[in-house]
Amino acid sequence: MFMGGAEQLEVGTPWGWNSTAVKVTVTNAGGSTVTITKARVNNTEITFTTPATLQPKTSTTLTVDLTGQPWTFQQGYQYTIVIITQNNREFPTTGTYTP
16 A cells, blocks of 8 residues: 555556556545546656546546557556546556556
8 A cells, every 4th residue: 555645545456458548446545535636657647537536445446548648558568557646645556568
């Protein structure tokens, strides 16, 4: 579990890969509501068009979509995906693109 101040998110291993998107399951392990607004892969920041608001002790699946970016996921490579909250707290996870 990666913790950022009062916000406590657990970010699972990335899954459901394709060349332009990947899914991550995020759990709010803390006692306060957390809003997730962005993600970062490598040095590319992605803003979610609809932020995800998680109540305490709930989970959601986020799709990190690279559509429109100048690069795509490549099979066999490892990526660090950082989930970023509205308070700019960062919660990373790492996975390898295996379709």
